Amino acid sequence: MDWPAGEAAFVTGAASGIGLGNARALVVAGAKVAPADVDEGRLAEAAKELTDAGGTVTAVRLDVSDEKNRPTAADRVEEALGPISLLCNVAGVNGGGPIEETPLKIWRWVLGVNVDGQFIGASTFLPRFRSRGTRAHILNTASVSGLVPTANVGACTASKFAGVGFTMVLREELRDSDVGVSLLVPGTVATRLDLTAGEAEAKCSDGSRTVRSPRPTTRYSPRAPIPTESANRSSKPSETVGSSSSPTVSGGPWSAVRTPRPRMPTRRSTDATARIRPLGCRPGARTR
């Protein structure tokens, strides 16, 4: 059986977009899946879709930035699916704009979800992986904006740079263990990401500043969109892309997890990313 067939995977942000794409790919690969998301309505729809596709699924409502609920969520899904051996930290948000226009509240929200969320995920599952001593894997989701400074998305860019550093440290610390670490680096993918940002900023607004409507995902890509191997881009604008038309995740990241080898999912790199080595995954699997 090809790993992760038969394994149980915990996928955050799985109610939409890239997280849902990952969950779908895992079901196809024969893994049991625990989709986790803060959006209860979309999570229920996603769980139904995955179950209807033949998956063994236990969904859990979860705010990844809340450390108190994570152990309970982990216990619940492990009771239902068996030990989790694959953690996919996909949940993430975008928000704010130019640094001087970004409210502290939005800054903290973005860093809380994108940085704390991945740390809390790893801190919850790593001791479980270690105590079992069997093969396990952590897949963190960064962004091209975690490699190339991207103007006007400062909070997200700072969080994704932090996520890249965090993942590199994790990889070093787990080098001699059975726990592999990979980094997913999406380019531009048409998802709900900017709608979520717009909604959060609207909630955050006290009327003292103009809240911009949801912005297009092209904010991520000042130049032409970069095709990714991790998620096939939809040609639909983000406003019309919901959970049912989430990107499908192709073999890219899963072959990186399986073989295991380092992976930089973005196929056509920008000048800057081309100079950056792909991040390594499994212990001992140094990048060349």
Ligand SMILES: NC(=O)c1ccc[n+]([C@@H]2O[C@H](COP(=O)([O-])OP(=O)(O)OC[C@H]3O[C@@H](n4cnc5c(N)ncnc54)[C@H](O)[C@@H]3O)[C@@H](O)[C@H]2O)c1
């Ligand atoms: N879409 C892009 O162009 C793009 C580019 C680079 C990186 N990314 C990254 O990919 C990841 C997935 O984003 P997406 O594009 O699929 O967006 P999306 O909005 O479609 O999906 C993100 C999911 O995360 C969930 N989420 C948000 N806050 C959460 C929280 N506190 N706890 C639990 N779940 C939470 C949302 O409800 C949503 O279902 C993110 O980390 C994002 O930064 C996306």
